[in-house]
Amino acid sequence: MPTIFAIIYKIIWKIDFKNFQFLSKFLWADAINEQVKEATIAPEEREVRRKLRRQKIAADVVTMDMYEEVKELLAACGVPWVEAPGEAEAQCAHLSKLNLVDAVVSDDSDTMVFGASMVLRRLFSQSHVCEKYDSAAVFAHLGLRAEDFPVVALLLGCDYTLGVKGIGIVNALEVVRCYRSIEELKEFQTWARDVVNFDKPGELPTDAPALKIFKQAHMRYRQHWTFPEDFPNPEVLTAFSSPVVDLSKEKFSWAEPDQDAITSLLIRIFTFYELVPWLKSLVLEGPCYSFAGGRAATKRVPR
Numbered sequence: 601m602p603t604i605f606a607i608i609y610k611i612i613w614k615i616d617f618k619n620f621q622f623l624s625k626f627l628w629a630d631a632i633n634e635q636v637k638e639a640t641i642a643p644e645e646r647e648v649r650r651k652l653r654r655q656k657i658a659a660d661v662v663t664m665d666m667y668e669e670v671k672e673l674l675a676a677c678g679v680p681w682v683e684a685p686g687e688a689e690a691q692c693a694h695l696s697k698l699n700l701v702d703a704v705v706s707d708d709s710d711t712m713v714f715g716a717s718m719v720l721r722r723l724f725s726q727s728h729v730c731e732k733y734d735s736a737a738v739f740a741h742l743g744l745r746a747e748d749f750p751v752v753a754l755l756l757g758c759d760y761t762l763g764v765k766g767i768g769i770v771n772a773l774e775v776v777r778c779y780r781s782i783e784e785l786k787e788f789q790t791w792a793r794d795v796v797n798f799d800k801p802g803e804l805p806t807d808a809p810a811l812k813i814f815k816q817a818h819m820r821y822r823q824h825w826t827f828p829e830d831f832p833n834p835e836v837l838t839a840f841s842s843p844v845v846d847l848s849k850e851k852f853s854w855a856e857p858d859q860d861a862i863t864s865l866l867i868r869i870f871t872f873y874e875l876v877p878w879l880k881s882l883v884l885e886g887p888c889y890s891f892a893g894g895r896a897a898t899k900r901v902p903r
Contacts, residue, residue, distance in 0.1 A: 669869060676862045678855030686844030687759075690714045694845040700852060703732075710758055712738070713749045713840050742773060750840040751776045751785070760836045765826040774818070778811045785832035791815065792822040 674681045684691035692704040693714035703718035704711050711719050712735055721731040739745065744752075755772040757763025767775065779788040791802050801815040 669865070673862070673865055676865055677857045680852040680854060682846055682848075685846055687714070689716075690843035691845045692716060694843075694847075698849055700849070710753065710840075713753050713758070714843060715746065744773070744776065747841075748776050748780060750837045751780060753840065754785070754832055754836050758836070760839050761830070761833055762828050764828070764831065766821075766824040771818070771821070774814060778808075778814045782832050782834050782837070789827055789831055792825050792827070795823070798823050 671681060671683075682691060682695070687710075689704075689706055689708050689711040692701070692706065693711060693716040695701045696704055696716040696718065703720050704716040705720045705723050706716075707721050712733060715735075717735050719733040719735075721733065723730045735746070752772050753763075754761060755764050755767050755775055756769065775788060779785050794802055798820065801812070801819045803812050803815055807815070
């Protein structure tokens with residue numbers, strides 16, 4: 601269960617090292633019976649069981665049991681949590697807008713589209729390299745506004761729409777600099793579908809200089825663009841600008857980790873062969889990450 605495993609890996613260092621040693625020994629002793637039982641199993645059956653465990657851990661599907669176990673684990677560790685009424689990324693972005701969190705940890709590109717000011721990607725990757733994205737820096741670098749990001753998502757595709765086939769990130773950025781509103785996007789689609797004049801830029805007297813340059817540069821490329829039937833769907837932009845979220849402005853409060861509850865949860869969820877390698881690496885090395893995206897890389901190590 602990668603979600604739980606990653607959260608434990610990050611949070612367990614909140615327990616002081618002396619108590620953590622006790623936790624490790626307790627888990628180790630309690631798991632001895634599992635080791636004895638598994639030693640009596642035929643090698644072929646043991647290998648099948650291990651493969652099933654690895655497949656279960658690697659599965660991307662989040663079950664309701666995993667969902668409840670994550671909440672149980674967070675409560676045991678004294679970590680506050682919010683249950684999103686809609687999209688989790690939208691809720692996290694809303695907390696970011698309220699300055700109730702420092703950053704949002706997510707690999708979903710929609711997170712910044714929803715308005716998160718700071719996004720951390722790949723925090724739990726095997727490479728231990730975390731990518732940091734500052735929305736203000738991204739907007740300044742690309743020459744875009746916050747309200748342009750949903751239009752980029754509309755062009756490239758997201759959870760709410762397939763996007764325009766044939767348009768990549770470079771073309772999308774060029775399009776959004778010339779066509780920003782729903783009405784302008786309709787004009788863009790009309791121009792792009794003008795099959796009779798594919799060999800002509802189709803400039804209008806009212807076009808701005810930047811738009812004329814865009815049409816001249818893309819008049820032959822547009823024949824390779826395929827639009828979804830509902831393009832441009834205003835509901836997609838509404839989904840990003842007015843998502844369903846918990847509007848509470850209550851600040852988070854933390855509690856002391858409940859060692860007994862954490863121990864009980866770990867024993868119930870993990871098998872001996874899943875726990876021991878993790879505990880060994882955690883005690884001997886501890887989690888260590890480098891952060892990419894700023895001027896200099898920094899490392900976070902346990903105390």
